[in-house]
Amino acid sequence: MPTTSTESVASARAWRVVLEKIETDLLEGRLGPGDRLASERDLATSLGVGRSSVREALRVLEVMGLLRTGTGSGPHAGAIITATPQGGMSALLRLQVAAQGFPLDDVVATRLVLETAVAEALANMTDPTLDAAHAILDAMDAEELTPAEFLVLDAQLHLALAEASGNQVIAATMAGLRTAIESYVLAGVERIPDWDAAATRLRAEHCAIVAAVSSGDAQAARTLIHDHITGYYAAAALSRPSA
Incomplete structure (x- = not known):
């Protein structure tokens, strides 16, 4: 039948x-x-x-x-x-990003919420593990880096800080958004008239963020990472998030 x-x-x-x-x-x-x-x-x-x-x-x-x-x-x-489903969560987010399922402004706003929370959490830890972050900072000092290589390391640094916070949900979300982050920051390079000056400023901001975390200054860490994220969007004329 x-x-x-x-x-x-x-x-x-x-x-x-x-x-x-x-x-x-x-x-x-x-x-x-x-x-x-x-x-x-x-x-x-x-x-x-x-x-x-x-x-x-x-x-x-x-x-x-x-x-x-x-x-x-x-x-x-x-x-x-399994006890650690972060990989699946990250993969699903990456697929949504690949399908352009998330507006840029929403990605920016989500980064601000997550990364300011990460900075505060790390600063409140007695002895945060920042070896990976310091290694990436050292790699970003190489003079021969292209803008694309520099910005890939930039995204890796932000992910390393999220992972160091110990919050698995935040780390998985940041990993899932990493492709989107790399894509739009790279798209912004063409709108920045003096990339060398911008790279120097970004290096200084990264170092200040990690230093604030290491010294336990939660308020400074939150403010620095917020201004770092929004500052790049403003410089690249990509977005002007209000959060």
């Missing part, structure tokens, strides 16, 4: 039933990081869906970074909930 359109729609949506079940189990504490999911056969039987729908749901969860799967038998086989 031919499959009806209603049956086709139901089949196409069946994998969502699996996702919703796993989400509910996570929210209610029946599943957690490191736990193994039931077998495909058991999930299909208990939820009344086909095994192909279970496999589709598991693929979605794996792409999202919430699940890892292994074949064969043993402790690493099957589908296991």
Whole structure:
């Protein structure tokens, strides 16, 4: 008997039933990081869906970074909930950025919220780990850097500070926005009449931000990173965020 359109729609949506079940189990504490999911056969039987729908749901969860799967038998086989889904979150943001799903002004405003919070959090730490940030600052001092190379390091510095804050959500968000950040700051180079002078100013601002963080001056760190971000947009005539 031919499959009806209603049956086709139901089949196409069946994998969502699996996702919703796993989400509910996570929210209610029946599943957690490191736990193994039931077998495909058991999930299909208990939820009344086909095994192909279970496999589709598991693929979605794996792409999202919430699940890892292994074949064969043993402790690493099957589908296991992961404890660090940052990679999936970053990947989803990068896809949205690639599809031009975020207006530039929204990216700018989000950076201001996240990075001022990062600066304050780092400044309030007793001994923040800033080795990666210092290494990037040293790399940015190289005279032979092209504007593109300099600005890639610039984005790496901001991501390194986010990672040093220890806030995994902020770090994942910054990683996901990194492509967008690199793209628009590079687009702004053409609008800056004296790039060498601008690069010198950016180096000084970066050093001042890291110094304020290291000295524990949270207010100065917040102000410096806010002015650093908005200042570049103003100089490049890209955006004038009000936040």
